[in-house]
Amino acid sequence: xxxVTQPEKLLSVFKGAPVELKCNYSxxxxxxLFWYVQYxxxxxxxxxxxxxxxxxxxxxxxxxxxxxxxxxxxxxxxEEDSAMYYCALRTGNQFYFGTGTxxxxxx
Amino acid sequence: GAGVSQSPRYKVTKRGQxxxxxxxxxxxxxSLYWYxxxxxxxxxxxxxxxxxxxxxxxxLPNDRFSAERPEGSISTLTIQRTEQRDSAMYRCASSLxxxxxxxxxxxxxxxTVV
Numbered sequence: 729x730x731x732v733t734q735p736e737k738l739l740s741v742f743k744g745a746p747v748e749l750k751c752n753y754s755x756x757x758x759x760x761l762f763w764y765v766q767y768x769x770x771x772x773x774x775x776x777x778x779x780x781x782x783x784x785x786x787x788x789x790x791x792x793x794x795x796x797x798x799x800x801x802x803x804x805x806x807e808e809d810s811a812m813y814y815c816a817l818r819t820g821n822q823f824y825f826g827t828g829t830x831x832x833x834x835x
Numbered sequence: 836g837a838g839v840s841q842s843p844r845y846k847v848t849k850r851g852q853x854x855x856x857x858x859x860x861x862x863x864x865x866s867l868y869w870y871x872x873x874x875x876x877x878x879x880x881x882x883x884x885x886x887x888x889x890x891x892x893x894x895l896p897n898d899r900f901s902a903e904r905p906e907g908s909i910s911t912l913t914i915q916r917t918e919q920r921d922s923a924m925y926r927c928a929s930s931l932x933x934x935x936x937x938x939x940x941x942x943x944x945x946x947t948v949v
Contacts, residue, residue, distance in 0.1 A: 732877075734877075737875070762937060764940075771838075771940050771941060771942045771943070772878070772926065772928075772940040773939075773940065774937040774938075774939075777937060814877050814878070816938075818938075821866055821883060821885065821890065821891075822868075822880060822883060822891065823868065823878075823880070823928070823938050824880065825870075825877035825878045825879075826877050827875075827876055827877040828876070828877045
């Protein structure tokens with residue numbers, strides 16, 4: 729069963745424009761959600777987690793249980809934000825990943 | 836070590852050969868995961884260890900794939916009689932397995948079967 733859905737494989741925005749990367753999940757329990765990022769030639773790394781309610785590099789993500797969504801947002805995109813972004817759901821001791829969204833920020 | 840270490844970084848093998856991929860997790864991390872990532876896809880779960888116990892191997896695609904973590908630290912993913920469709924990035928991750936902890940990933944091993 730598809731637990732994490734990222735509908736956009738590719739997303740391009742201009743520098744300074746707002747960006748939103750969509751993530752929807754399916755899970756009957758209490759979800760633990762994460763956003764991971766992979767910059768060019770680097771390893772997959774955690775960007776943020778919903779439990780922390782933090783803003784990292786200007787990104788935020790709010791868990792919406794009614795819509796089962798955990799969209800990643802940034803008000804003003806920067807060129808260095810260009811990367812691959814993966815939404816992940818942790819259930820018990822397993823992490824399930826979406827197929828990823830490749831974000832390109834156009835200068 | 837400072838992070839999750841995987842070796843080799845790149846492996847090219849002939850079809851039919853066996854390969855062993857190694858993962859050295861962060862010291863003290865209880866949980867260890869193996870993922871496979873095909874081009875254009877997200878990481879796909881293969882198997883998971885808690886200490887030395889293989890808790891879940893439901894993601895292993897067939898019996899040519901096996902994994903072990905005999906002392907609860909380093910893990911080896913073995914693929915026997917490799918096929919071209921096994922070509923992918925194989926990623927290892929580890930976590931503390933405590934509360935809402937994240938998974939830390941290694942650089943991955945890029946396997947190419949020719």
